Amino acid sequence: xxxxxxxxYLKAIYHLESDSKEGISTxxxxxxxxxxxxxxxxxxxxLSDKEVVLxxxxxxxxxTELGEKTATNIVRKHRLxxxxxxxxxxxxxxxxxxxxxxLEHIKSQKxxxxxxxxxxxxxxxxxxxxxxxxxxxxxxxxKSLLSTLNVDEAGVCVGVNDSSxxxxxxxxKKGITLGKRIKVTEKEDFDxxxxxxxxxxxxxxxxxxxxxxxxxxx
Amino acid sequence: xxxxxxxxYLKAIYHLESDSKEGISTxxxxxxxxxxxxxxxxxxxxLSDKEVVLxxxxxxxxxTELGEKTATNIVRKHRLxxxxxxxxxxxxxxxxxxxxxxLEHIKSQKxxxxxxxxxxxxxxxxxxxxxxxxxxxxxxxxKSLLSTLNVDEAGVCVGVNDSSxxxxxxxxKKGITLGKRIKVTEKEDFDxxxxxxxxxxxxxxxxxxxxxxxxxxx
DNA sequence: AATAAATTTTAGACTTGTCTAAAAAACATT
DNA sequence: AATGTTTTTTAGACAAGTCTAAAATTTATT
Ligand SMILES: [Mn+2]
Ligand SMILES: [Mn+2]
Ligand SMILES: [Mn+2]
Ligand SMILES: [Mn+2]
Numbered sequence: 001x002x003x004x005x006x007x008x009y010l011k012a013i014y015h016l017e018s019d020s021k022e023g024i025s026t027x028x029x030x031x032x033x034x035x036x037x038x039x040x041x042x043x044x045x046x047l048s049d050k051e052v053v054l055x056x057x058x059x060x061x062x063x064t065e066l067g068e069k070t071a072t073n074i075v076r077k078h079r080l081x082x083x084x085x086x087x088x089x090x091x092x093x094x095x096x097x098x099x100x101x102x103l104e105h106i107k108s109q110k111x112x113x114x115x116x117x118x119x120x121x122x123x124x125x126x127x128x129x130x131x132x133x134x135x136x137x138x139x140x141x142x143k144s145l146l147s148t149l150n151v152d153e154a155g156v157c158v159g160v161n162d163s164s165x166x167x168x169x170x171x172x173k174k175g176i177t178l179g180k181r182i183k184v185t186e187k188e189d190f191d192x193x194x195x196x197x198x199x200x201x202x203x204x205x206x207x208x209x210x211x212x213x214x215x216x217x218x
Numbered sequence: 219x220x221x222x223x224x225x226x227y228l229k230a231i232y233h234l235e236s237d238s239k240e241g242i243s244t245x246x247x248x249x250x251x252x253x254x255x256x257x258x259x260x261x262x263x264x265l266s267d268k269e270v271v272l273x274x275x276x277x278x279x280x281x282t283e284l285g286e287k288t289a290t291n292i293v294r295k296h297r298l299x300x301x302x303x304x305x306x307x308x309x310x311x312x313x314x315x316x317x318x319x320x321l322e323h324i325k326s327q328k329x330x331x332x333x334x335x336x337x338x339x340x341x342x343x344x345x346x347x348x349x350x351x352x353x354x355x356x357x358x359x360x361k362s363l364l365s366t367l368n369v370d371e372a373g374v375c376v377g378v379n380d381s382s383x384x385x386x387x388x389x390x391k392k393g394i395t396l397g398k399r400i401k402v403t404e405k406e407d408f409d410x411x412x413x414x415x416x417x418x419x420x421x422x423x424x425x426x427x428x429x430x431x432x433x434x435x436x
Numbered sequence: 437a438a439t440a441a442a443t444t445t446t447a448g449a450c451t452t453g454t455c456t457a458a459a460a461a462a463c464a465t466t
Numbered sequence: 467a468a469t470g471t472t473t474t475t476t477a478g479a480c481a482a483g484t485c486t487a488a489a490a491t492t493t494a495t496t
Pocket of ligand 2: 127
């Protein structure tokens with residue numbers, strides 16, 4: 001059994017591993033958990049003793065198989081709860097994160113499996129992220145950042161790279177939601193901003209936005 | 219904001235106050251939380267500093283208005299989650315307690331109000347205990363322990379005094395569930411055991427059982 | 437290769453919540 | 467009222483998790 005703090009570290013390492021390939025640095029973990037590098041060093045030793053991470057001093061950490069399984073399960077819980085909040089309790093996609101951050105630590109296998117069933121075994125959370133199944137299998141779909149599309153390419157909006165309230169509310173305001181079809185009509189070399197077509201309306205999109213929106217090309 | 223430990227103490231004191239009238243003793247709290255009297259003494263000081271309990275050394279403790287409001291809200295959350303687990307996730311009444319014990323500490327006002335709505339604003343939890351409303355109002359119904367009924371008196375089973383798995387499973391086995399009509403047909407002076415009629419079947423009930431079943435006379 | 441800069445680890449301290457053992461106070465009994 | 471018993475509080479210790487400051491190590495730059 002892992003403490004809430006330990007679970008949060010495992011989850012952070014899991015997410016960092018998914019976009020880096022190398023051993024995860026103490027500093028990267030500290031940044032992602034808004035804590036200090038010294039605290040991370042301490043915790044890493046405990047996690048290493050518990051055999052959920054591999055650790056060599058100064059060399060960063062990687063999850064063991066057990067660590068990855070544990071982290072995947074926390075992510076599964078987080079995302080299922082997010083679906084629950086949106087589908088059953090009328091939360092909007094920008095309100096769910098902090099609550100799911102708490103709910104993901106509730107310990108009950110039956111609870112999470114029944115919740116999964118209640119929700120109809122969803123495959124993706126409200127932000128388009130895949131929900132690992134009971135056995136930890138993740139069905140990642142093939143998606144591209146909007147910023148990588150060329151002029152005249154198009155696709156469906158399937159996810160966000162940044163789940164902050166600010167960004168999500170901005171998308172709401174612009175009418176950009178998951179499932180919407182987006183076509184790139186112009187690309188500005190100067191600042192990498194885009195002109196896109198959505199709902200037959202023309203929108204101007206900064207590079208920062210385009211770097212945080214996932215599109216499934218079609 | 220209160221820590222999980224603080225919330226558990228407040229809830230324990232709240233429940234102890236509901237059947238005692240006097241200041242709650244350190245020992246009583248220790249027993250109900252399965253901890254040591256010295257730990258309770260320590261925590262009581264912290265709660266007193268936070269003005270949720272009134273405390274005079276050696277004289278026991280009582281909740282302040284703020285303490286009672288806080289405790290009531292935790293109880294509300296606990297019981298709403300229990301209803302959720304039974305109604306939406308197919309838990310049985312003897313499985314919900316430990317999970318609700320965790321869920322009651324999740325912090326989100328919106329979550330609990332929306333959950334209340336999803337469940338149709340239930341007034342009682344799966345064990346027959348009343349659910350405080352948003353403003354902390356508790357609608358206690360008038361109920362009596364089965365052991366206090368006289369021969370030939372009857373009523374409907376509306377609650378349990380002991381929510382342990384063992385007791386609830388025993389009731390299931392005997393076919394005793396909330397809503398069932400029970401009539402006392404005999405009372406044994408020797409051991410205070412009862413003969414009751416339920417679903418037109420005759421059952422023998424020990425005093426210990428009769429002391430943990432609530433009946434609404436009718 | 438030597439030095440400077442950045443990263444990581446260690447040392448020591450603090451908070452929360454718990455425990456055991458001992459002291460103090462309250463309660464019971466003669 | 468004095469004595470013994472029970473309850474409650476205090477004192478001191480410990481584990482988890484965090485922090486700051488300093489030391490060790492690695493990485494970058496001349
Ligand atoms: Mn978390
Ligand atoms: Mn999400
Ligand atoms: Mn609890
Ligand atoms: Mn209950």
